[in-house]
Amino acid sequence: MFIRILVAVGLISMGAAGAMAQQLQAIARVDVENSRIEDVGDGVEIRLSLTQPVPYRLFTLAEPMRLVIDFREVDWQGFDEAKVQGSEQVADLRFGIFRPGWSRLVVDLKQPLSVFQAVMETDHVTGSAKLSIKLANASIAEFKAFSGAFSSEEWALPQGDKGLQPKTRQIGDRPLLIAIDPGHGGIDPGAEHEGYLEKHLVLQFARELKEALILSGRYKAQLTRTGDSFVSLPDRISIARKMGADVFLSVHADALSEGKATGTTVYTLSDKASSGAAAELARQHDRSDLLAGVDLAQQDDLIAAVLMDMARLETTGRSDLLAEMLVSGIGQSVGRIRKRPHLSAGFTVLKAPDIPSVLVELGFMSNRSDLNNLLTLEWREKVVRGVVLALDTWAFEDAAQARLLRQ
Ligand SMILES: [Zn+2]
Numbered sequence: 001m002f003i004r005i006l007v008a009v010g011l012i013s014m015g016a017a018g019a020m021a022q023q024l025q026a027i028a029r030v031d032v033e034n035s036r037i038e039d040v041g042d043g044v045e046i047r048l049s050l051t052q053p054v055p056y057r058l059f060t061l062a063e064p065m066r067l068v069i070d071f072r073e074v075d076w077q078g079f080d081e082a083k084v085q086g087s088e089q090v091a092d093l094r095f096g097i098f099r100p101g102w103s104r105l106v107v108d109l110k111q112p113l114s115v116f117q118a119v120m121e122t123d124h125v126t127g128s129a130k131l132s133i134k135l136a137n138a139s140i141a142e143f144k145a146f147s148g149a150f151s152s153e154e155w156a157l158p159q160g161d162k163g164l165q166p167k168t169r170q171i172g173d174r175p176l177l178i179a180i181d182p183g184h185g186g187i188d189p190g191a192e193h194e195g196y197l198e199k200h201l202v203l204q205f206a207r208e209l210k211e212a213l214i215l216s217g218r219y220k221a222q223l224t225r226t227g228d229s230f231v232s233l234p235d236r237i238s239i240a241r242k243m244g245a246d247v248f249l250s251v252h253a254d255a256l257s258e259g260k261a262t263g264t265t266v267y268t269l270s271d272k273a274s275s276g277a278a279a280e281l282a283r284q285h286d287r288s289d290l291l292a293g294v295d296l297a298q299q300d301d302l303i304a305a306v307l308m309d310m311a312r313l314e315t316t317g318r319s320d321l322l323a324e325m326l327v328s329g330i331g332q333s334v335g336r337i338r339k340r341p342h343l344s345a346g347f348t349v350l351k352a353p354d355i356p357s358v359l360v361e362l363g364f365m366s367n368r369s370d371l372n373n374l375l376t377l378e379w380r381e382k383v384v385r386g387v388v389l390a391l392d393t394w395a396f397e398d399a400a401q402a403r404l405l406r407q
Contacts, residue, residue: 090107248355
């Protein structure tokens with residue numbers, strides 16, 4: 001029968017020689033030459049050769065169908081999909097850091113295949129390890145029955161923010177804490193164009209913005225991810241709420257396949273997308289999470305758990321005002337902004353009910369002049385100045401409104 005969830009700690013089975021070999025190297029690497037994914041009978045066999053045994057877990061997820069393999073501390077440098085992937089039943093591979101200390105390999109499946117066997121064997125002479133996973137054909141019903149994200153203490157994703165009180169509105173009596181959210185990261189690279197990755201470009205911008213905000217003396221600022229690691233969309237909201245953020249600014253530089261998307265755009269949350277392109281962007285972001293192996297099925301519960309309707313009503317207006325300020329602030333400092341610079345759609349990452357949240361598309365990597373801008377320090381500095389200006393104006397106006405409401 002199929003295995004629903006499997007955890008194995010390879011280190012337990014390791015002998016003394018292996019332990020010695022392991023001390024020589026802190027992080028396991030994948031030995032590409034001896035790793036292979038191929039069709040065997042009507043199933044698939046995945047053999048991964050690692051320089052040392054590591055704890056791992058695996059599970060499958062439906063819609064889209066995929067196998068997720070997590071490892072502790074695997075360095076993916078040199079991992080070449082073309083050398084490893086030889087199965088007709090596998091559509092694609094994704095790999096990279098999932099969260100600090102954990103790496104992930106996502107195997108996209110063309111048809112329902114469930115885990116039949118998974119074994120990690122350690123070579124006690126060389127200290128290396130072989131993970132062998134056998135997938136067997138399953139019906140859709142079987143696949144679904146044995147699919148689902150892993151839930152145990154050690155591996156669990158942060159839970160929803162149940163029981164947290166809505167953030168108190170600022171009235172201008174303290175420096176605001178700005179949560180800057182660099183999009184994508186780790187296993188999810190975001191848009192890719194001419195060798196540049198969105199996850200790197202937006203992290204660079206986020207760091208520059210953080211520095212400028214702190215240097216102004218008027219703000220505190222923190223990033224939702226500080227390095228190249230994956231953070232799911234719901235987690236980004238949780239992180240911002242835990243840090244006590246007054247404002248949530250998500251930063252992206254996506255590529256859009258259709259239309260000539262260009263220029264800086266500011267997005268806010270709405271049930272109804274203001275344009276087809278805005279809806280497409282929101283979908284792309286959810287899909288990035290799905291492809292990275294996040295089970296968004298529970299997401300609505302998480303969001304529902306933090307629903308604070310009174311706060312949300314106010315937050316919508318506050319987010320819209322912030323978006324307008326950003327449009328004029330960035331427009332002023334950069335000199336021009338696109339025709340319809342404020343759009344809205346159902347962005348998962350903007351769903352904090354009590355933190356004004358906006359998503360800034362700095363530009364679209366698929367557009368040459370936008371990409372040039374993103375790569376130019378002077379241009380980024382102008383945008384940073386525009387954002388600081390916008391926050392100054394917004395914070396003043398927002399505090400005045402809050403004081404009125406209190407009276
Ligand atoms: Zn993006």
